[in-house]
Structure formats: C-alpha cells, structure tokens
Ligand code: GN1
C-alpha cells in the first residue's frame with residue numbers, strides 16, 4: 458500500500474499535521490509523484506506534492522534542486538514587489554527534518570512542495586479560455602525570469618533541446634538497433650531523415666546570434682500550468698526541473714504542440730489528430746500579450762518554427778526511445794512509444810499544412 462511504502466519518506470519532511478493519506482498522480486512521464494494529505498490539530502487538511510526524482514534522467518538532483526529553489530524564490534520575490542500574493546502562484550519547496558531540499562534514502566532522491574489547491578493541471582482543453590490563460594501563464598513565467606541570472610543555473614539535462622545532438626543520438630540508436638525494432642519503423646525513420654535539416658534550425662539561429670538564449674521552462678505541456686477551478690485563470694507553472702537557458706521558441710512551441718492538438722499526445726487513432734487553429738491563436742495571443750515587450754521581433758516571427766521543431770523533436774525522442782527498448786519515458790502499455798511517435802508524426806504533418814497560416818498570424822502581431 459502506497460501509504461505505508463512512503464511513510465518513512467513523508468516523516469522526513471517538515472509537513473504540518475499528521476500524515477493521513479497518499480495518492481499517486483500519474484500524468485508525468487518522468488518522475489513519480491504523490492499527493493500527500495495531512496491533518497492539522499484543528500481538523501483542517503493540508504496537502505503536499507511529494508516526488509521521487511528520476512535520476513536516470515536527472516543525473517544531478519542536488520544541482521536540480523538548487524535551480525528550482527533559486528527560480529521559485531526569484532519568482533516569489535518578483536510577485537512580492539508587484540504586491541501579488543504568491544501563496545498559490547509559485548511552488549515552495551518543503552525542507553527535510555535536517556533542513557535539506559532532498560531526502561535521500563536507498564539511493565532514491567525525494568523532494569516535496571506545496572499543493573496548489575482549487576486548481577487543475579488539465580491534460581486536454583475543455584474550455585478554450587484555459588489555453589489563452591495557459592499562454593499568459595507561461596508568458597508570465599518567461600517574463601518573471603527575464604532578469605534571472607542564467608549563470609546561476611546548472612544544465613539539468615545537457616543539450617535538452619539540441620535537436621542536432623539528438624539527431625546524432627538517434628542515428629546511433631538506429632545503427633545499433635538494441636531492441637531489434639528498427640526494421641519495423643522504417644517509415645518513421647525516413648520521415649525524420651527527410652526533415653533533419655529543418656530540425657536543426659533553432660540551434661543554427663542561436664549559434665548565428667539571431668535568437669537570444671534566455672532562462673526558459675523547456676517543458677511547457679498544458680498539464681504543467683495549474684488553472685484555477687473557479688476563475689479559469691492560470692495560477693502557477695509547475696514541473697520546473699528543466700528550467701535552463703534555452704530559446705523562447707521551445708516554451709511557446711512545446712505548448713502549441715501539446716495543447717493545440719485536437720487529440721491526445723498519444724492518441725492511437727491518428728485520424729483524430731490535427732491542429733486546432735482557434736486554440737493556436739488563443740495561446741499565441743495570451744503568450745504574446747505577456748512577453749511582447751521582452752521578445753525581439755525575430756523571436757516572435759519564428760514562434761511557429763518553435764511549434765514545428767518541438768513536435769519533430771518529440772517524434773525523434775519517442776522513436777529513439779522505442780528503438781532503444783523503452784528506457785527513458787515511462788510507458789503505460791506495450792508499444793506506447795511507437796504510438797506516441799506515430800501520433801506526433803501525424804501532428805507534424807498537420808502542422809505543415811497550417812504552417813504559412815501560423816507564420817502570417819504571428820507576423821500580424823508584430824506590427825500591432
Ligand atoms: C516529459 O515530465 P513530463 O511528463 O512533464 C519530458 C518532456 C516531454 C514530455 C512528453 C524531462 O515531460 O520533455 O516533452 O514528457 N520531460 C523530460 O510528454 O524529458
């Protein structure tokens with residue numbers, strides 16, 4: 458039973474009240490996450506999030522925790538200066554009994570933070586307004602970190618969005634074929650090979666000095682921003698483990714990839730997958746409304762390239778993991794990484810049909 462299995466971990470954090478319940482939250486593909494409920498003396502309940510960090514993916518958990526602590530303190534201070542109550546607006550990490558950010562036991566690394574009450578991490582859009590708000594939320598996050606000193610951050614996953622390096626890794630996996638799956642995915646491999654050059658375009662633009670590096674979130678799925686259950690507003694950006702120097706195109710692009718899709722990221726009926734252009738415009742409006750004064754015209758112009766590259770990158774990453782024998786992403790069923798690959802491939806094809814329309818739309822915002 459989960460309650461007992463993690464009791465020793467819970468008891469090592471400075472949670473208020475008495476530990477009464479634990480529930481696993483299964484939306485994430487990397488870390489293992491629990492909602493912990495505690496009862497205070499007055500009978501009220503206080504909830505927390507407890508996570509076991511996947512150290513196969515995040516090899517420097519101490520560096521990671523220093524990152525997320527510094528970033529969240531910076532955001533909390535920014536909100537304070539603006540006179541905004543930060544209680545539900547930013548994660549706060551809970552210390553262990555010996556005043557650390559991590560509890561290490563049996564080689565596992567655990568950390569905990571506040572639970573954002575009366576808000577939901579949506580896995581799909583039920584109300585279009587939520588996606589406009591998600592745009593504002595991720596835009597604000599970007600804006601609040603505008604003056605954050607990037608040299609304070611360690612790269613928690615080196616070359617995370619370096620699509621050129623990822624392509625090299627992919628080719629090595631194809632050559633090694635460790636799980637004997639390459640012959641069955643020829644079509645998907647060819648699809649990527651045809652697009653190799655364009656997939657490196659953001660890296661090229663950064664290297665050429667045409668796009669600046671900023672402190673970015675790098676994992677802006679819809680379910681990484683909490684939406685208020687009552688007002689529908691974005692309250693808090695979560696899942697900060699990949700906050701690192703990056704391009705704003707990554708944050709914008711990954712959010713469009715996930716949220717403007719008419720189906721789930723891992724939909725196996727690919728006929729359901731498409732780009733909802735209304736949602737695309739809503740997110741873009743929300744995001745740009747927050748970051749317009751911070752971004753360069755070039756960055757705004759290239760936003761749709763971000764959506765294209767992030768989708769292509771996920772085709773590449775899911776396929777690489779399928780070929781490698783499912784060693785990176787948690788899978789919920791056999792063949793899950795291949796289903797994800799095919800779903801993202803279909804999404805990219807649909808995005809290509811709308812690409813010119815997407816560019817025309819963002820360009821119209823530059824002159825506004
Ligand atoms: C992972 O942890 P989660 O589920 O929010 C992954 C992202 C992928 C995403 C695809 C550290 O995000 O990069 O885009 O799955 N995170 C990491 O669903 O690799």
Ligand code: MG
Pocket residue numbers: 484485486678680681696
């Ligand atoms: Mg997540």
